Amino acid sequence: MVPDTVVETSQTAIQPASAYAAALLDAERYRPAGARGIDPRPVRSVGVIGAGLMASQLALVFAKQLGVPVLITDLSEAKVDSALGWIAAHLEKLVNRGQLSETAARDLRSLIRGTVDKREYRDCDVVIEAVFEELAVKRAVFAEIEPLLRTDALLLTNTSSLSVTAMGHGLAHPERLMGLHFFNPVAVLPLVEIISTENNDAVTVATACSLARLLGKTAVLVTDTPGFVVNRILTRLFCELLQVIDDGTDIELADHALDPLGLPMTPLTLLGFIGPAVQLHICETMHAAYPDRFYVSTSLAAIADARLRGYLAKSGTVLHEAAALLPAADAGGSVPAPDAEAIRAGILHALAEEVGLMLAEKVVAGPAEVDLCMLLGANFPQHQGGLTPLLDQSGASRRVWGRDFHPGSGFAA
Numbered sequence: 001m002v003p004d005t006v007v008e009t010s011q012t013a014i015q016p017a018s019a020y021a022a023a024l025l026d027a028e029r030y031r032p033a034g035a036r037g038i039d040p041r042p043v044r045s046v047g048v049i050g051a052g053l054m055a056s057q058l059a060l061v062f063a064k065q066l067g068v069p070v071l072i073t074d075l076s077e078a079k080v081d082s083a084l085g086w087i088a089a090h091l092e093k094l095v096n097r098g099q100l101s102e103t104a105a106r107d108l109r110s111l112i113r114g115t116v117d118k119r120e121y122r123d124c125d126v127v128i129e130a131v132f133e134e135l136a137v138k139r140a141v142f143a144e145i146e147p148l149l150r151t152d153a154l155l156l157t158n159t160s161s162l163s164v165t166a167m168g169h170g171l172a173h174p175e176r177l178m179g180l181h182f183f184n185p186v187a188v189l190p191l192v193e194i195i196s197t198e199n200n201d202a203v204t205v206a207t208a209c210s211l212a213r214l215l216g217k218t219a220v221l222v223t224d225t226p227g228f229v230v231n232r233i234l235t236r237l238f239c240e241l242l243q244v245i246d247d248g249t250d251i252e253l254a255d256h257a258l259d260p261l262g263l264p265m266t267p268l269t270l271l272g273f274i275g276p277a278v279q280l281h282i283c284e285t286m287h288a289a290y291p292d293r294f295y296v297s298t299s300l301a302a303i304a305d306a307r308l309r310g311y312l313a314k315s316g317t318v319l320h321e322a323a324a325l326l327p328a329a330d331a332g333g334s335v336p337a338p339d340a341e342a343i344r345a346g347i348l349h350a351l352a353e354e355v356g357l358m359l360a361e362k363v364v365a366g367p368a369e370v371d372l373c374m375l376l377g378a379n380f381p382q383h384q385g386g387l388t389p390l391l392d393q394s395g396a397s398r399r400v401w402g403r404d405f406h407p408g409s410g411f412a413a
Helices: 011-026 053-066 077-096 102-111 118-123 135-148 202-214 230-246 251-255 267-274 276-289 298-305 340-360 367-377 388-394 396-401
Strands: 046-049 070-073 112-115 126-129 154-157 177-182 191-196 218-223
Touching (some): 011 367, 046 053, 053 077, 053 102, 053 112, 053 177, 070 077, 126 135, 135 154, 154 202, 191 202, 191 367, 230 267, 230 276, 230 340, 230 367, 251 340, 267 276, 276 298, 388 396
Parallel strands (some): 154 177
């Protein structure tokens, strides 16, 4: 048996996991259609609430993939104009790269318009919000917009970790509110997590699933729990790593401890792309839900407060400003600092625990859905099969739960 921290790279270990991942990515059954025999409602027009980068990306993807009118709004004309300007500039960039014809760009641009008058949403079949990731803000948006819509219009939130059920409190028709969590950049990453609640009716679920397929996305149906799949797993990873750093472990040693797993980038590089303030907010949300497992990092809070881009410079080296905010190492050596192998073992243990708990809570149907999310939403390596085969292969699954996530599959050593 290999230790927790070793990931076997032999062909005999890689081939089953790689074949498993390929089958996942090809399987039509991971594009859920909703309840059998239930026809989705047609989508002939879309409204996007918000005019930030995510909202602008959503507006463009809806227009391009559906070929329907898209209406975008915000609190001021200036914000709306900024979003429309970004869309026009992005289309021009695609034309200059030869990825889009001038005619196609002009046609797409004509489908998207902006307004500050939310009454214009009355004819939309679907309205999705992409505003600030704060429950009170999102609830206020839905409370304002719902009376202006048809009763059969689909309401969507692009929340990355908040409760969709809580957003629906006070709505006249909470059954038509679902989560459609896209990943950034929207046009590139193929995953969408479809977040269902106990309030949803069958037509709403069927329409959301149909919409995801029409957008060309691979959809995974997820129950409404904090963090859903991708952000719950990544945040547990961040929390484990940042706690080690906050305890005084060398930051470069900690950040590169997962290198043998073949992840697309180091955790702190990824955190720089997400943004410290955004990740801190997610950590706080997850800590509120699961305080015994999700840690709120003091160094991350300090880095977010200082408005730094993260722990690392673009070159990958530690920012001097960030280093100044980190705790000093235990010079006396009263508590031996963990080495890379111990850090890796601790993180794999935590991830195995979190995946097992998610499956027990029925957040998704099974480990395959977890892996599909991590492959397509977090770019986990296909040759490792995603996440659960990696946990089996390392021995972490058995150490935490006494069994593998895929017994008899050939993933475990």
